[in-house]
Amino acid sequence: MAASDNVVRAGLTPKFKDVDTLVAMLTYSCAPIEAQKMRPAEYPYATLNRAAYSSGSAVVLYDPPIEEFSVVRTLLRGDGAKATFEPLAGPSIVICTAGRGKIAVGPTARDVRAGYVFFVGATAELVLTSEGGEDDEFITFRAFCEVEDHSNGVQH
Structure with missing residues (x-):
């Protein structure tokens, strides 16, 4: 959830809790699990080197139907596989969940x-x-x- 002063709390905090307002704000929509799953898409703003391409490495985008953020998953297989990402107009956070390697941001590695x-x-x-x-x-x-x-209406 994006940071906001407009928060309605229902628990897990010593601050004022307004459960009735929170429940009134909720929207319930039922659908099969398959219809609700987010489908990964190819991320076109990354280039794999030959080692990454030939090893079956992949870069995929998870783009939820919200404006706050998107997530790119990078899987590099084998030694020396490399993914180079085009610069983004906004900030990002990278977390490593498996394996080891190097990260270079500009001239810093x-x-x-x-x-x-x-x-x-x-x-x-x-x-x-x-x-x-x-x-x-x-x-x-x-x-x-x-x-x-806003100068050219393009999103990055």
Whole structure:
């Protein structure tokens, strides 16, 4: 949920709780599970190197029907697989959930392992490179804000 002063609380806090208002605000819509699942889509703003492409590495986008953020999952297989991401107009956060590798944001490079989290500033190029054996998988998730460029109406 995006930060806001307009919060209606129903528990888990010592602050004022307004359960009746919260329940009145909820919308219930039923649908089969398959209809509610988010489908990943190809993320066209990343380029895989030859090692990544030939190893079956992938970069996919999870774009929920909300404006606050989207998530890109990167799976790099084997040593030396690399994904280069075009700069985004807004900030992002990268978390590594498996494997190890390197992250480069502009001229700065750092080691990455599962549990590491990095902030990537707006307009910075991001490069992820896997390290490890042939069967190792380097998995990261990047949450980012889509920022609209009002000068030309383009979203990034």
